[in-house]
Amino acid sequence: MFENLLQRIISPVENIFREFGSIGLMFYQSIYWMFRRPFKFDYILKQMEFVGLNSVLVVVITGVFTGMVLALQSYHGFRKFGSEGLVGMTVALSITRELGPVLTALMVTGRAGSAMAAELGTMRVTEQIDALMVMALNPIKYLVAPRIIASFIMLPLLTIIADFVGIVGGYIVGVKLLGINEGAYINKTIQYLDLDDIYNGLIKAAVFGVILSVVSCYKGFYTSGGAEGVGRATTEAVVVSSVSILISDYVLTSIMF
Amino acid sequence: MKENTAIGIKDLHKQFGDQKVLDGINLDIERGKITVIIGKSGGGKSVLLKHLIGLVKPDKGEIWVDGLDIVKLNEKELNETRKKFGMLFQEAALFDSMNVYDNVAFPLREHTKLSEKAIERAVEEKLKRVGLLAFGEKMSSELSGGMRKRVGLARALIMDPDIVLFDEPTSALDPVISVTIEDLIRETQTHFQKTYVVISHDILGMFRIADKVAMLSNGRIVAEGSPNEVRRSNNEMVQEFMRAVKMPALSGGNYA
Numbered sequence: 129m130f131e132n133l134l135q136r137i138i139s140p141v142e143n144i145f146r147e148f149g150s151i152g153l154m155f156y157q158s159i160y161w162m163f164r165r166p167f168k169f170d171y172i173l174k175q176m177e178f179v180g181l182n183s184v185l186v187v188v189i190t191g192v193f194t195g196m197v198l199a200l201q202s203y204h205g206f207r208k209f210g211s212e213g214l215v216g217m218t219v220a221l222s223i224t225r226e227l228g229p230v231l232t233a234l235m236v237t238g239r240a241g242s243a244m245a246a247e248l249g250t251m252r253v254t255e256q257i258d259a260l261m262v263m264a265l266n267p268i269k270y271l272v273a274p275r276i277i278a279s280f281i282m283l284p285l286l287t288i289i290a291d292f293v294g295i296v297g298g299y300i301v302g303v304k305l306l307g308i309n310e311g312a313y314i315n316k317t318i319q320y321l322d323l324d325d326i327y328n329g330l331i332k333a334a335v336f337g338v339i340l341s342v343v344s345c346y347k348g349f350y351t352s353g354g355a356e357g358v359g360r361a362t363t364e365a366v367v368v369s370s371v372s373i374l375i376s377d378y379v380l381t382s383i384m385f
Numbered sequence: 386m387k388e389n390t391a392i393g394i395k396d397l398h399k400q401f402g403d404q405k406v407l408d409g410i411n412l413d414i415e416r417g418k419i420t421v422i423i424g425k426s427g428g429g430k431s432v433l434l435k436h437l438i439g440l441v442k443p444d445k446g447e448i449w450v451d452g453l454d455i456v457k458l459n460e461k462e463l464n465e466t467r468k469k470f471g472m473l474f475q476e477a478a479l480f481d482s483m484n485v486y487d488n489v490a491f492p493l494r495e496h497t498k499l500s501e502k503a504i505e506r507a508v509e510e511k512l513k514r515v516g517l518l519a520f521g522e523k524m525s526s527e528l529s530g531g532m533r534k535r536v537g538l539a540r541a542l543i544m545d546p547d548i549v550l551f552d553e554p555t556s557a558l559d560p561v562i563s564v565t566i567e568d569l570i571r572e573t574q575t576h577f578q579k580t581y582v583v584i585s586h587d588i589l590g591m592f593r594i595a596d597k598v599a600m601l602s603n604g605r606i607v608a609e610g611s612p613n614e615v616r617r618s619n620n621e622m623v624q625e626f627m628r629a630v631k632m633p634a635l636s637g638g639n640y641a
Contacts, residue, residue: 254476254478256478256480256481258440259480262470263496
C-alpha cells in the first residue's frame with residue numbers, strides 16, 4: 129500500500145527528470161554536430177527565414193499593442209499621483225526587460241515551435257528520419273542543429289523589433305492620444321533606460337530561442353503513433369516550451385537584475 | 386561464413402517489453418540474389434530488416450556484412466557500412482520538402498563531390514529506369530503510391546549500393562501496380578546484379594521474383610530455400626500461407 133503510493137509519487141517525477149535528461153542530451157548532440165563539417169548553411173538560412181522573417185508581422189502586432197496597452201494602463205495609475213511623465217520610462221523598461229523577449233518567444237513558440245514539432249514528427253512517422261540514417265547522414269545535423277542555430281540568432285533580432293515598435297506604440301498612445309508632455313515622456317525614457325536593459329533582454333531572447341527550438345525538435349524527433357502522435361507532440365512542444373520559457377525567465381531575471 | 390554470403394545473421398534476438406519479436410534468427414543472405422523474407426503482418430519482418438542496417442540494435446546476436454559484425458560498430462563505422470546499402474521504405478519515405486529530382490539526387494549531393502552535370506546524368510538514368518523521367522519537377526505529395534515507390538527505388542539505387550533492402554514494396558498498392566513494382570525489382574536486379582532483400586507478406590507476388598525465400602514465423606526462420614522448395618515444405622506455417630492464397634478458380638474449389 130505504502131510502496132504503491134510512493135511509486136505513484138515517484139514515477140511522474142522520475143519521468144520529468146528523464147525527459148529533461150533526454151532534452152539535454154539532444155542539445156549536447158546538436159552542439160557537437162554544429163561544429164562538424166560540412167556546415168549546412170543553406171539549411172540554417174532556410175530556418176532563419178522560417179523562424180525569423182516569417183514571424184516579423186506577428187511580432188510587430190504583438191509589440192505595438194503591448195506597448196500601447198502598457199501606456200494606457202500605467203497612465204491611469206500614474207495620473208493619480210500626478211506623475212504621468214513616468215509612463216514612457218515604465219513602458220520602455222517593461223518592454224525591453226520583460227515583455228519584448230518573453231512575448232516574442234511565446235509568439236514564435238506558437239508559430240514556429242509548433243511547426244518544428246509537427247514537421248519533425250511527420251518525418252519520424254513517415255520514416256523520413258530513418259531514411260536519412262540509412263543514407264549514413266545524421267538527422268540531428270540536418271534537422272535539429274539548423275533549427276537551434278536559427279532560433280538562437282533570430283529571437284534576439286525579433287526582440288529588437290518588438291522592443292522598438294513597443295516603445296513607439298507606447299509613445300503614440302502616451303503622447304499623441306493621452307496628451308502627456310512630449311519632452312517629459314522622452315527625457316524620462318532616456319534617463320532611466322540603460323543599454324544594459326536592452327542587452328539583458330536580448331540575452332534572454334537568445335536563451336528562449338534555444339529552449340523553444342530544442343524542446344520542439346525533441347518532441348517532434350521522438351514522436352510515435354502516427355498522425356495522433358504528431359498532434360500530441362505538437363501540443364506538448366508548445367506547452368513545455370512556453371512553461372520552460374516562463375520559468376527560465378524568472379531564473380534569468382533573478383541572476384541579471 | 387560462406388564466400389557468397391552478403392549478410393550473415395547469427396542467433397539474432399530482440400524483445401520489446403515481454404514480447405519476443407526475434408527469437409534466434411539464423412539466415413545467410415546470398416550475394417547477387419533476391420532473397421524474400423515472408424511472414425505475417427506484425428511478425429517481426431520489419432524489425433528484422435531494420436536490424437540489417439543498424440536502425441535497431443539486437444538484444445543478442447551477430448550480423449555480418451563484409452567481414453564486420455555491424456552490431457558492434459559505433460555510429461561512425463556503422464555509417465561507413467550503411468553507404469553500401471540502399472533501402473526502399475514501406476511508404477517510400479521521400480522527403481516532402483523536395484521534388485522528385487532532388488530526392489533522388491540527395492545522397493549524391495551529400496556524399497560525393499560530383500558536378501551538377503554528372504549528378505543530373507546519374508539521376509536521369511535512374512529515373513528513366515523506373516519510368517519516371519518526366520516527373521523530376523513533381524513534389525512527392527503529388528505522386529500516387531506506386532510512383533512514390535518507384536522514386537524511392539531510384540533513390541535507393543542512386544549510390545549503386547551492393548545491397549538493397551525493401552520493406553513491403555507492394556503493400557497498399559493495387560494488384561496491377563504491385564505487379565509492375567515486382568517486375569521493376571526483378572528487372573533492376575537482373576540489370577545491376579546486386580543483393581536484394583525483400584520482406585513481404587505477399588507470397589504469390591514474391592514467389593514470382595524470388596531466388597530464395599525464407600519464412601519467418603514466431604521470431605524464427607521456419608523454412609528456407611528456392612520458391613519451389615519452400616512451396617513443398619511440410620511446415621505448418623508455410624502450408625497455412627499457401628492455403629490462404631489459393632483462389633477458388635485456380636484450385637478448382639467448391640465455390641462454383
